[in-house]
Amino acid sequence: FFVASIQRRGYIADIRGVFINDAQGVPAEIVEALTEGPAPISSSRIRAAIARGELEEAAAMLGYPYTVDIGDAAAAGIVLPPPGKYQVLLHEKAVAGRGTGFTCGASGGKAAEIQIEEGCIRLPPAFAGGLSPWEYVEFLSQSASPFRVDTSLLKA
Numbered sequence: 001f002f003v004a005s006i007q008r009r010g011y012i013a014d015i016r017g018v019f020i021n022d023a024q025g026v027p028a029e030i031v032e033a034l035t036e037g038p039a040p041i042s043s044s045r046i047r048a049a050i051a052r053g054e055l056e057e058a059a060a061m062l063g064y065p066y067t068v069d070i071g072d073a074a075a076a077g078i079v080l081p082p083p084g085k086y087q088v089l090l091h092e093k094a095v096a097g098r099g100t101g102f103t104c105g106a107s108g109g110k111a112a113e114i115q116i117e118e119g120c121i122r123l124p125p126a127f128a129g130g131l132s133p134w135e136y137v138e139f140l141s142q143s144a145s146p147f148r149v150d151t152s153l154l155k156a
Helices: 014-023 043-051 053-063
Strands: 002-004 029-031 067-069 084-092 110-117 121-122 134-142
Touching: 043 053, 053 134
Parallel strands: 002 029
Antiparallel strands: 067 134, 084 110, 084 134, 110 121
């Protein structure tokens, strides 16, 4: 049983629980928090990176790409990247007799570009409609911006 070291106040009950478990014969140890860059990894930092569209930073802290269950994407508390296009891997729903489901960071999946708009995941037409077999979206990166420079406006 491991508990991350606690940086904030207000978690005395958690610390007491560790020592009570240890006294009852359940080994417990307080370990140092993991860091990514200058700060400890926390769920708040991960959610903030996703909300900013910094998917590589979120993946580094998670240890695998950020993945969302398509059916839960609109649920309260599910963090999606900001509106835009994203390179993803789509993973199929688990089918009886074909395994137990998806594992984050597992190989496989179908490469696609999706659109996030108004808090919704929009699958490309080739992947949407009917009884879609796709259940999970594994975010890889934000697509390059379609920004173009009109060079005819530049003066020599």
